[in-house]
Amino acid sequence: MKKVFIYFFAFLFLCFILPALLTKAEVSTSSGANEVVEENKEITSEEYIYNQYGTIRLLHTDTNTVEEVALDEYLCNVVSAEMPVDFEKEALKAQAIVARTYTIYKINNKKHDNADICDNSNCCQAWISKEDRLARWDGDKEEKWNKIEECVNETKGKIITYNNQPINAFFHSNSGGKTELPVDVWGGGSNMPYLQVVETLGEDGYAQYNSEVELTNEEILEKLKEKYRDIQIDFDNEEDIKVLEYTSSGRVKTIKFGNHEISGTEARSILGLRSTNFEIIKEEGKIKFIVKGYGHGVGMSQTGADSMAKNGSTAEEIIHHFYIGVEIKDVNSL
Numbered sequence: 001m002k003k004v005f006i007y008f009f010a011f012l013f014l015c016f017i018l019p020a021l022l023t024k025a026e027v028s029t030s031s032g033a034n035e036v037v038e039e040n041k042e043i044t045s046e047e048y049i050y051n052q053y054g055t056i057r058l059l060h061t062d063t064n065t066v067e068e069v070a071l072d073e074y075l076c077n078v079v080s081a082e083m084p085v086d087f088e089k090e091a092l093k094a095q096a097i098v099a100r101t102y103t104i105y106k107i108n109n110k111k112h113d114n115a116d117i118c119d120n121s122n123c124c125q126a127w128i129s130k131e132d133r134l135a136r137w138d139g140d141k142e143e144k145w146n147k148i149e150e151c152v153n154e155t156k157g158k159i160i161t162y163n164n165q166p167i168n169a170f171f172h173s174n175s176g177g178k179t180e181l182p183v184d185v186w187g188g189g190s191n192m193p194y195l196q197v198v199e200t201l202g203e204d205g206y207a208q209y210n211s212e213v214e215l216t217n218e219e220i221l222e223k224l225k226e227k228y229r230d231i232q233i234d235f236d237n238e239e240d241i242k243v244l245e246y247t248s249s250g251r252v253k254t255i256k257f258g259n260h261e262i263s264g265t266e267a268r269s270i271l272g273l274r275s276t277n278f279e280i281i282k283e284e285g286k287i288k289f290i291v292k293g294y295g296h297g298v299g300m301s302q303t304g305a306d307s308m309a310k311n312g313s314t315a316e317e318i319i320h321h322f323y324i325g326v327e328i329k330d331v332n333s334l
Contacts, residue, residue, distance in 0.1 A: 048156040048157050050071065050157065050332065051331075052331075053103075053104050053107060054070065054071055055068055055069065055070055055071065056068070056107065056117060057115045057116045057117075058074060058115060058116070058118070058119060059114070059117070059118040059119065060118075060119055061118050061120045066115045071100070071103065072100075072152050072153065072156060074103070075096055075099050075100055075103070075152045076145075076152050077127045077128055077129065077133070078099045078103075078126065078127055079095050079096050079099060079148050079152060080128060080130075080133045080145070080148045081126035081127055081128040081133070082095060082099065082121075082125060082126050083095045083302050085144045085147060085148060087302070087305075087306040087309070088309030088310055089151060090305075090309040090314050090315045090318065091302070091305040091306040091309040091315075091318065092147070092151040093151045093154060093155050094300065094305050094309075094315040094318040094319055095151075095171070095300075095305065096151050096152045096155045097158045097159065097160060097315060097319060097328065098160065098169045098171050098299075098319070099125060099169075100155070100158065100159055100331075101159040101160040101161075101166050101167060101169040102125060102168070102169040102170075102171075103116070103117055103125075104159055104331065105166045105167065105168050108166065109168075111123065111124070130145065133145070155315065157330045158328055158330065158331075159328070159329060159331045160319055160323055160328055161326060161327050161328075161329050161334070162193070162194045162323075164327075164329075164334060165334075166331075167192070167194055167326060168195075169300070169323070170182070170195065170296070170298040170299030170300075171299045171301070171302060171322075172294070172295025172296050172298065172299065172300075172301060172302070173208045173294035173295045173301070173302050173303060174203050174206055174208035174275075174293045174295065174301055174303045175200055175203060175293050175295075175304055176203065176209065176275060176292035176294075176297070177199060177200060177201075177203055177204065177292070177293070178197060178199050178249045178250065179195075179196075179197055179198050179200070179249065179298065179299065179301060179322065180247060180249045180251060180276075180296065180298050181195065181196065181197060181249070181298070182298050184248070184249070184251065184253060185265055185276075185296045185297070185298055186265075193325065194323045194325055194326050195298055195299055195323070195324075196324045198321060198322060198324070200304035200307065200308070200321070200322075201307065202303075202304070202307030202308070202311070203293075203301060203303050203304050203307055205307070206303040206307075208274075208293070208294040208303055209292065209294075209303070210290075210291070210292065211273075211291045211294070212288060212289065212290055213271060213272060213273055213288070213289045213291065214287070214288045214289075215286060215287055215289075216286045217233075217235045217285055217287070220233070220257075220287060223270050223271060224257055224270060226270070227270060228260050228262075231257065231258055231259060231260055232258045232259050233258035233259075234258065235282075240256070240257070240258050241255075241256065241257055241258075241280060241282070241287065242255070242256045243255050243256075243280070244256055244261060247264070249277075249297065250277065251264055251275070251276040251277045251297065252264030252267065252268075252277070252278060253276075255267050264276035265296075271289065273289055273291050274293065274295070275291055275292065275293040275294055275295060275296075275297060276297070277293045277297070278290060278291045278292070299322060300318070300319070300322040304322070305318045308321065316328055
């Protein structure tokens, strides 16, 4: 009888209890494998790590202090200062790549002894703190900042190169429909063949496209005398204020004011014009300057980039439009 019970329990163990124990062990092992997979998943999605340039030294010109900051954190401040957040995402991504390239170019071609780059747009490129940027925005401020961060993070490591070197990635607000050669702005650029005259459609739909400056004859004379003390202008003589030469993009290259001939870029600066793409309308006792575009006109037009993005262009396509013969590469590959 005792043997019968032993056989019975052995039968139960083999048929029911043992399979249950094995199934539990299998589930436990399977669960552990999933944990390993998840852990490996996290490892493969690590943050982008720069071999170099990951940290920059930023000069704050108002306090003359230098701050060490992560490159892409710095670029969020730059992009939010340089381009309107309501521009298309592909335009903002193009701006992020351009600004990263410009920054690395500046690191390799320093203008400041104790810093890589400064926060002054007249010297390097614009920068604004996150706190100040949020304070100036309306609406959902955090959502806007997140959009900027996404555009920078989605382009991590990407830069524009020519002959495997970072380019001097100039950019400006609005080209007035056509960009400019660097030689016609600063007198150089023979070593920057990627900066050519290119046309861009759709820029006339932006506020930066048209502007006017109206000055009295006395105001013009006064402004010019700050630089040229001996200047004399006969405002009744049609030949005394006259454009003498235009650049290949149609901007003013040389203009005559009385007994002086000055460059279009200098006239723009002295008279407070938005660009050198202007025409002169003489009226009784005053002159009106009708201006097209905003900025020096070299490199990428920001409104042009947004116009292209609205028409379906990607950040890469935008960059290849404004910079000729370039490649977009991972900076770690250089």
